[in-house]
Amino acid sequence: MRLTLKVCRQKDAASAPTWETIEATGLSDGMSFLEMLDVVNDRLTLEGRDPIAFDSDCREGVCGCCALVINGSPHGGHRGTTVCQLHLRHFRDGETVVLEPWRAQAFPVIKDLIVDRGALDRIMQAGGFVSVNTGGAPDGNAMPIAKAAADRAMDAAVCIGCGACVAACKNASAMLFVGAKVSHLALLPQGRVERDRRALAMVQAMDEAGFGGCTVTGACAAVCPKEISLECIARLNREYGLAMLKGE
Amino acid sequence: MRLDAQIPPGPIAQKWDQHKLAVRLVSPSNRRKYEVLVVGTGLAGASAAATLAELGYGVSCFCYQDSPRRAHSIAAQGGINAAKNYRNDGDSIERLFRDTVRGGDFRAREANVYRLAQVSGAIIDQCVAQGVPFARDYGGLLENRSFGGAQVSRTFYARGQTGQQLLLGAYQALCRQVAAGGVRMYPRTEMLDVVVVGGHAKGIVVRDLVSGRISAHAADAVVLATGGYGNVFFLSTNSFGANVTATWRAHKRGAAFANPCFTQIHPTCIPVSGEHQSKLTLMSESLRNDGRVWVPQRREDCGRDPGTIAEADRDYYLERKYPSYGNLAPRDIASRAAKEVCDEGRGVGPGGLGVYLDFAEALRRLGVEKIRERYGNLFAMYERITGEDAYRAPMRIYPAVHYTMGGLWVDYNLMSTLPGLFVLGEANFSDHGANRLGASGLMQGLADGYFILPCTIGHYFASQASPRPPADHPEFRRAEEEVAGRLGRLLAIRGRRTVTSFHRELGRLMWERCGMARDEAGLRAALARIPAMREEFWGNVRVNGVPRELNQTLEHAGRVADFLEFAELLCRDALHRGESCGGHFRTEFQTEDGEARRDDGRFAYVAAWEHRGEGQEPELHREPLEYREIALSARSYK
DSSP: OOOOEEEEEETTTTTOOEEEEEESSSSOOOOHHHHHHHHHHHHHTTTOEEEOOOOOOSSSSSOOOOOOOEETTTTTSSSTGGGGGGGGGOOOTOOEEEEEEOOOSSOOOTTEEOOOOHHHHHHHHHOOOOOOOOOOOOTTSSSSSOOHHHEEEHHTOOOOOOOHHHHHTTTTOOOHHHHHHHHHHHHHHHHHHHHHHHHHHHHHHHTTTTOOOOOOOOOOHHOOOTOOHHHHHHHHHHHHHHHHHHTO | OOOOOOOOOHHHHHHHHHHHHOOOOHHHHHTTEEEEEEESHHHHHHHHHHHHHTTTTTEEEEESSGGGGGGGGOOSSSSSEOOOOTOOOOOOOOHHHHHHHHTTTEEEEEEEHHHHHHHHHHHHHHHHTTTTOOOOOTTBBBBOOTTTTTTOOOEETTTTOOHHHHHHHHHHHHHHHHHHHHHEEESSSSEEEEETTTTHHHEEEEEETTOOOOEEESSSSEEOOOOOEEEESSSSSSOTOSSSSHHHHHHHTTOOOOOOTOOOEEEEEEEOTTTTTOOOOOOGGGGGGGGGGHHHHHHHGGGGGGGGGGGGGGHHHHHHHHHTGGGGGHHHHHHHHHHHHHHHHHHOGGGOOOOOOOEEHHHHHHHHHHHHHHHHOOOHHHHHHHHOOTTSEEEEEEEEEEEEOEOOOOOOBBBBBBEEEEEEEGOSSSSSSSSSSSOOOOHHHHHHIIHHHHHHHHHHHHTTTTOOOOTSHHHHHHHHHHHHHHHHHHHHHSSBBBBBHHHHHHHHHHHHHHHSSBBHHHHHHHHHHHHHHHHHHHHBBBBSSOSSSSHHHHHHHHHHHHHHHHOOOOHHHEEEEEBBBBBBTTTSSBBBBSOOOOOOHOOEEEEEEEEETTSSSEEEEEEEEOOOSOOOOOOOOO
């Protein structure tokens, strides 16, 4: 199997991006997409060329490192699948595949397909936590939590922070990311104490980082590899609105 | 080098409490004067960094990933053990302690394991308070499931993403401290050396992976929470970037490396599919709660559609050999049993390297919905990778390298033989002996980070620590230059082989000679081959580019260079340990029915290796293991 890669390459943050066409040969359909890039990179290295820089780590869909736009779609457009779990059996022999980095003002390109997603950490630092120190926690069963609430909180908590939602959004909004964390914590009694402050602070940090506003097109939820629901954005709007009304 | 485990006196149940009373404290107003460097942001590192900052210490925290949330603890699936006895099934601290010592095949330190069991309950409480969405029953209370090596249900879980949720809890606590100014976070930064001043660890040298800049950080203590070395086998369930560099560099600066041959092969991974494979994916051990492991009775049936093989023609070999634990036999035993049936030619799938994990019976008993609720994400993952639907046909699984019980030697205070260097989580050796039980890795990482180190590090500051040297101390400059020189050498080779090809070759050698079963001839062959491979690497590896840039090949080359040194110590340890125990199976030492034959007379000790300089043989130090609470006995899961 072979593919033709059209890769958006950029030497470093200060350089301008260029397009490069690279042939990928000797592939098999059982390989993962990233393993295909490993093979290409080994060849480029032996030819004395600069290998394609891309992020990946766990390669099992949970660390959130990998971040490629494939043919215009973050993570390649397969439902519930990160790039690292995408296999070549989904591509046609001889197909041309276009590779780009996440594109958003808040995610500056570092090199080739690697972007700086530090803005997501800064949003979390603004309020994505419960303020408990290690030590004085009550017994884990001291506070019963309805199974349905715990399950819904878990549905939101599975976000891997990859940023595909931002990359897919025409406004480069991080509302699904923020909504997922605000939902996870607001659905649980432990997180309710700080819910108002959290919603306000995280939204403010999101705006300051340069993410755009949300126009609810749903592109984010469509590409989310963890299938986080748009409900999270609705809940974030509600949490934020209530906090504003309370004048926190 | 003298090994003093610093185990407190007194009855085992009171050791930790008495130790907490006996240690010297640092007063709250003095804590801010102490700087701690925490390397790694998995469960152990993130929880330690957050907790130390909460106490008021100045913390700098480093990880090679772009965010601390991406450390590989995130990939742990099944759960975390705690002796809560919420199920009323007879669990207790004592029982968790006994299960863990026995599961570790009597090669762990009793006092450490008891303490681990003691703090296990507080970990669950802490995580619940952080908002970790553990599974709950309809009454709203915490749910549990069973894991291998235990006959009680003590494993807490969050679907198949327990590690993710626990790590995000610790990461969020860390985020809170970053915002409060207690932690300075350095993502995309890799530690490449430890700096020793006056016999104490006083700093580290790091490389900024974006700019390539090398710099030194000075501190009062260094904490390594950098995970295990499973990637020495190239193919493992570890993340792509996981490496031995931090612990290996510390070892070369004076920290003894303990029991490196204790490596865990996990029984339930997705089998290897092709030669370009870059990693193996684990399927949680929790699947063995409801899945039944089998292979065909007859070799000629191996190629057949499993659905057409009659019950009578199947061999549920774990249930047959270990009737009381059945499919929940500990990991080392289940892995070896899978290897045996495949060696007999009864393996299934490509190359005959696989066994079935069958849910048909559970699907009939519980229904599709219940199974989907328990394991839905695992079934989906299996389908993404293999293209097969496990609701219809059994999964195919095979053992893969997963966890490393060995690591830097630490005393009861989690301090290595290099004073001021503390080691937490998988990076140390202390609690799992020769085999880790499922759901105990998360427990240990968080115990070390939330509860143990924050107590013991203060004692070090108050009693032994020397003043913090300035960051322009000549030792820092020297270490920086050494690191830069090494990177320069890698770039200057411009050879004809890729880093990956060396890593793959080393991994294959280790898997064949020092994997699930080992013998003297094979280990000697590996020990002869590794130095030659290392020589070829340093003469023929190809790394392009320059040091002062983002250069992923250079990063990988540095890690593989360290694996090529470390692999030798691993094989040497495996060769010296003339017994079979836990994850270390020497074919010369087995019973007539193929079970491991431990030799407590000769090997009931921790093997701690001291680095004696380049080209010198390492020196073996022995820490005798005494079992006062649990009588040494052969493990039996029959």
